[in-house]
Amino acid sequence: MKSSSSLSSTWDPKSESHIQDAKQRLHIWPLDEANTSLLNQVHPKEWSHTSDDTIYDLISIGAGAGGLVSSRQTARRGGKSCMISASLAGGDCLNVGCVPSKALIKSAKLIRQVQKAHSNEFGVTVENVQIDFDRIMQRMRELRAEIAPIDGHERGEEIGTTVYQGFGSFVNENTVQVTSPTGEIIQLKFKKAAICTGGRATIPPNIQGLNDAPYVTNETLFNLQTLPKHMVILGSGVVALEMAQCFSTFGSKVTILVRSNTLFPNSDAEAGPELERILTKNNENIEFLKQTTLTSVETLSNPTDVAELPLMKLNIDVDGTTTVIDDCDCLLIAAGRTANVEKLNLEAANVQYDVHKGVIVDDYARSVSNPNVYSVGDCTADVPRLTHMSGEMAKVVVNNALFEHDWKLSSLVVPSCMYTEPEFGTVGNVLGGDDVDVYKTSLEHNDRAILDSDREGYVKIFCKKGTGEIIGGSIIASRAGEIINEVSLAMKYGISLEEVGRNIHCYPTTGEAVMGCGLQLINSKWKRLD
Structure with missing residues (x-):
């Protein structure tokens, strides 16, 4: 029996319910x-x-990048496919992550460019610059809505995926039940299942008063209707720094609570200090407090009107000394991610998991305890929590689960990028060490960087000692997210740094700095006339 769907009403912005x-x-x-x-x-x-009585070739539980790609690719390739969407299709990326954050980042970048132009450095004088926070947020919402149809339920069903709206959980090793928002329950049979339930912001335990405080996470940050006067951010990773730079540019004072003594302590050792220097240069609105622990939060006011901001008092241990912030009107928790797995009844499906890290899988993205269940993206233990990783893992699952391929997670080369200005892109092993050669090109003498007045940053390529085999890259540059892809490609297909150096690059481009690292290696091996 074929299932039937109905879309009988739409959201009414005038309805109080x-x-x-x-x-x-x-x-x-x-x-x-x-x-x-x-x-x-x-x-x-x-x-x-x-x-219905369909036995699905693949059921995808979750509607973020992993669920969308796995369910739709299954349908496109002839399989019986369904996707279970508990919250918002598109997941974090569309709704509370990549899309809204990049919209704000663009507005903030334009503001900084106008402020730079105001100095007349470029021969352009701009007067009476006004920052309209309401319009910035409205633009973000409009662009998010414009992108939404590609992730929407109707598009999925046009492709051939049956979309169930509700919360999915396991009944047994080959059955999932869906509980709709109204409480109705239906059961679905599967041959293979993909858990694609994503993650959420980790709320640190043992902070007095935090659970009752009106803090925000990435899930609610983009609903702000009033610009905070003093935003305090717990955490110093990608979300924290991207939003710190945005809101400080919009006019908020921003205090960043860093647990360690540097940014990105597990990455390229030079990156943290360099990024801190750049982010605070000529920006009096950003303050870093390092080696800190937030000990308590006192809510001083919490208005019921969502257009008004609360007021909180924070007690912070800063390297053994207590610091008090009594004017925080936006506390952003960005201190890591927790997998959404604890309510899926995974025990019934014999799926092993870690309550924080997520589903434990083998190199084929398959549950180590149930070979018919796979896991994709942020709900999976020990994989990079990135949208493009989720999409790629979904392809791995479809090929392995339905077509008996042996695609391996360990074969993936996964770059990442923080979209601050400048951007910070990394891939592979960037820790260095005695068995690694590091080639570095500063942007100080890069012609495109000079012409753009964008000289902050560098390109570093990490190679296996004594060879040109690339094992990692670290890039701080205005276009790092674009440039890092060349390094990723070289790593995936075994292209040596010498070959990268001999590849002709357009002039003038910031990406020539990658070629510059290759030329350093080539030049070190030059034969010379006596």
Whole structure:
């Protein structure tokens, strides 16, 4: 029996019950035209399926990048496919991650460019610059809604994926049940299943008053309607630094609580100090407090009007000394991620997992305890928590689960990028050591960087000692996210640093700095006339 779907009503921005449902259950507000359009695509107000007797080739539990790619690729390749969407299709990336953050980053970058132009360095004088936070946030919501249809339920069903809206959990080793928002329950049979439930912000335990405090995470940050006067960020990773630079540019004072004595202590040793120097240079709105522990939060006020900001008092241990911040009106928790696995009833499916790290898999993305269940993305233990990693893992799962291939996670070369200005891109092993050769090109003498007045940063290539075999790359540059892809390609296909150095690059480009590292190695081996 074929299932049937219905989309019988849309979100009504004038309905008080719809407004409360969007705000309290889905954490989306305001329910304006843009957010209404978003929800109509990724979480229709009423979307239902009748139960059927289909045995699905692949059921994807979760509707982020992993669930979307695995379910839709299965359908495109002839399989019977369904996807279970508990919250917002598109997952963190579309709704509360990559998409909204990059929209804010673009606005902040333009503001900094205008401020730089105001100095008349470029022969351009700009007067009466105004920053409109309301419009910045509205633009973000509009662009998010514009992108949403590609991830929406109707698009999935056009491709051939049956979309169930509700919370998915296991009944046994080959059955999943879906509990709809209204409490209806249906059961679905599968040959293979992919757990794609993502992750959430980790809320640190043992901080007095934190659980009752009106803090925000990435899930609620993009709902802000008022610019904070003093934002305090617990954490110093990618989310923390991207948003710190954005909101400091918009006009907020930003204090970043760093647990260690440097940024990115497990990465390229030079990167942390260099990024801190750049982010604080000519920016009086950013302050780093290092070797800190947030010990308590006292809520001084918590308005019911979401357009108003709360007020909190924070007690912070800074390298053994107590510091008090009594004017925090936005506390952003960005201190790591926790896998969404604890409510899936994984025991019933004989799926081993770690409550924080996620599902434990083998090199084929397959559960180590149930060969018919796979895991994709942020809910998986010990894999990079990146959207593009989720998408690639989904391809691995479809090929291995349905077509008996042996694609391995260990074969993937996964770059990452923090989209601050300048950007910070990394791939592979960037820790250095006695068995590693490091080639570095500063942007100080890169012609494109000079012409753009963007000389901050460098390109570093890490090679196996005594060879040109590339094992990693670390790039701080205005286009690091684009440049790092060349290094990733070279690593994946065994292209040596010498070959990269001999590859002709367009002039003038910041990417020539990669070639510059290759030329250093080539030049060290030059034969010379006596």
